Amino acid sequence: MIIHIGFSACVEAGEVVAILDRTAIARHGGGQAFLRRAKQGGCFIPCAEGEQAYVITEKAGTQRVYACAINAKTLQKRVRQNGLHDSRIFNSSSAAPGSLGTVSLREI
Numbered sequence: 001m002i003i004h005i006g007f008s009a010c011v012e013a014g015e016v017v018a019i020l021d022r023t024a025i026a027r028h029g030g031g032q033a034f035l036r037r038a039k040q041g042g043c044f045i046p047c048a049e050g051e052q053a054y055v056i057t058e059k060a061g062t063q064r065v066y067a068c069a070i071n072a073k074t075l076q077k078r079v080r081q082n083g084l085h086d087s088r089i090f091n092s093s094s095a096a097p098g099s100l101g102t103v104s105l106r107e108i
Contacts (some may be wrong), residue, residue, distance in 0.1 A: 003075070013061070017056045020053060024072075025054060048068065049071045053071055054066065092108050
């Protein structure tokens, strides 16, 4: 299944590793470091200005980080509408302070 993540960008639902809210990333130093590594490694794909969420995908061992103007809750609804499990969604209310939830992302 395809998930629309904003403007003309779509990702395969099965490739989604996590959807992270911008606020949750901003509160976590590891999240900022992860985004820096993604940008430096050429894995960061800005889909729009005004980033609200980050969709992390992995296909054939390659991770991509998509910066989306759509917020994490809306993306979560899209995941649910497609009948997919949404435990990979982490927004500012579900993540404990200093945490990105339970997702474990490998180094880029």
